[in-house]
Amino acid sequence: MVELLLLVGIGVALFVGFNIGGSTTGPAFGPAVGAGAISKLLAGGLMAVFFFIGAWTIGRRVVDTLGRELVTDPGVFTIETSIVVLFFIGGALFVGNYAGVPASTSMTAVGAIAGLGIATGALDWTVMGEIAVWWIVAPLVGFWVSVMIGRYLYPTINRWIAITSSEGALVELDRSGPIPIPRRGPNTTRREFIGTVVLVSIGCLMGFSSGTSNIANAIAPLYGAGALELNPLILLGGAAVAVGALTIARRTLDTLGNDLTDLPLTAAIVVAVVASGIVIGLSAIGIPASFVIIATMCIVGLGWGRATRTVTVTESVRGEAKPNVSVGALAAEAPGEEAPGIGEEDPEDIPAAADLFDPATTGRVILMQNLVPVLATAGAYATFWVLFRFLW
Template identity: 40%
Template structure:
C-alpha cells in the first residue's frame, strides 16, 4: 500500500514537471511558433512526445548526476526529496508567472547544492565542473549567434532563400530542429522533476523518467503558450532562417552536454542563441568582406549600415529574462539551504 508521504512526493514531482514543461516549451518551440510554422497546440503536442523520447534515451545520464553526483544518494530521504522538489517547483513557477523561460536545470542544481551545503556533504568538484560548462555553453551560444547575425546572416538568408522558395522541406527541417530541442529538453530536464526520488530509491529509473516526462508534457499544454510568446515574439523578430540557425546551434550544444550527463539549461542556451542573433542583427551589420579589406568599410557602406539597423533586439525583455535566470536559482538555493540548515539544527533529519 502506498504511503501518504510517497503520494505527496509523486504529486510534488508532477507539479515540478508541469512547471518545467511550461518553461521549456517556450525555448524549444518559441522560434517555430514565432515564425508561424506551428500553432501553439501543435508545438505542445510535439513537445510532449519528444520529451519522453529524450528522457528515456539520454535523460538517465542526467538523472544519475543530479540524484547522486552533487549529494550522496543516501541523503535523499523521502522527506528531503519532497522538500527539494517543492523548492524547485516554486522557483520555476516564478518564471512561468513572469512569462519567462526559467533556467530549470540551474534551479534544480541550486536547490540540491543548497541542501548539500547545509548538510556539509556537497561534492564541490561536481559543482565546479557543471558551473564551468554552464558558463562556457552560454557564452559560446551567444557569440556564435551574434557573429552570424552581425556578419553572415544576410549571406545565409540569401543562400537559403526559404521565404521565396516556400519550401515545405525547409519548413519541416525547422520543425524537426524544434523536435530535436524538445528531445534535448527531455534529456536534460526530466531529471529536474524526479532525480531526488530516483536517487532515494523511492522510484525506479524508468518509472521516474515516465512520471517526469508525462508531467512535462502536461505542462507544455497548460503553460507552454506563455513562454512561447516571449521567446518567439518579444525578444526578437524571428524569421524562418533565424529559427533554423538559433535552434541548430542550441541543439548541438545541448546534445553534447546531455550525453556527458551535465544538467544543462535549455532555457539559457537557446535564449542566449536568440538574444545573440537578435543583437547581432540589430547592431551594425557589416559584410565580412568589408572587414577583410585593408581600407575597411567605405563611407557609403557605413551610411547604408546606419540606415539598415534592425529594431530586432529588445533590451527590456532581455533584462527581464536575465534577471529571472539569476533570481530563480538563487531563490531555490537560498530557501533549500535555510530549510535544511534549520532542519538539521532541530534534529528533524534523523
C-alpha cells in the same frame, strides 16, 4: 504516514514536471512558433512526445547523476528531504513561468540539490564545479557565435536558404485516396516547405535533448530516496511535462517567439542549429545542459547582431553620388524578395533596431533566469540548515 509522504512527494514532482514543460517548450519551439511555422498547440504536442523519448532513453543516466553522484552521501535523500527539494525547484520554476520567462530547469534543480548538500556537508564540490564552469562557458559561446552570424553572415545565409512565409496553410491533407496524405499548401514553395521541416525537426531534437537532461530535475530526488522504481517515475514525469507543454508553455512561447526579437524563419533556423549543437555537445560529455539559458542567449545574440550590424550604402540624390554612410540595422526580408548582401541594403527598407531587438525584454529575461536558480539554492540551503540543526 510514509504512504502519505510518498503521495505528497509524487504530487510535488508532478508540479515540477508541469513547470519544466512550461519553461523548456519556449526555447525548443519558440523560433518555429514565432516564424509562423507551427501553432502553439502543435508545439506543445511535439515537445511532449520528444521529451518523453529523450527521458526514457538517455535521461535515466542523468537521473542517476543528480540522484546519487552530486552528493557524496545519497542517504541525505529521504522522502522528506526530496519533498522539500522538489518544492523549491517547482516553486522557483513557477515564478519564472508566471513572469513569462523560461528559467533553467537544470540550474534550478542542481541549485536546490546543492543547497541540501551544503547544509548537510554532503555536496561533491568537484562535480558541482565542473557543471558550473560549463554553465558559464556554454551560454557565452552560444551568444557570441550567434552575434557573429547575425552581424556578418546572416545575409549570405539568407540568400542560400531564401525562405519566406507564404500565405495560407503550409501543409494540407490530400483526402482523394483512402488514407489522407500530407502535401504542400497551394502557395508553399519547395524551399519554404523543406526549411520549415528542418526548423521543426531541430525543435524536436531540442525537445529530445531537453528530455535527456531535464527529466532528472523532476524525479531525481525521489529516485535517490528509493521511493519508486525509475520507469514509473519517468512515466509520471513525462505526463506532467506534457501537461505543462500544452498549457503554461504558451506564455514562454510568446516571449521567445515574438516579444524578445523579431525572428523570421531563416533566423529561427540559425538559432535552433546553434543552440541544439551546444546542448547535444554538453549532453555527450555528461553535463546537465542549461537548455533554456543557451537557447535564450542564442536568440538574444542573433537579435543583437542583426540589429547592430553596420553596413555601407551609397545614395544617389538628384544625380549626385553621396559619400558612403554607416547604417546600423538589418536587411529587410519582404516576402518573396531575396535579402541583399552586406553593403546592398536600401536604407528606406531597413527597420529600426528597436523593432528587431527589445533591450527591456532581454533584461527581464536575463534577470529572471539568474534569479530563479538563486532563489532555489538559497531557499533550499536555509531551509535544510534550520531543519537539520533544530528539528531533525
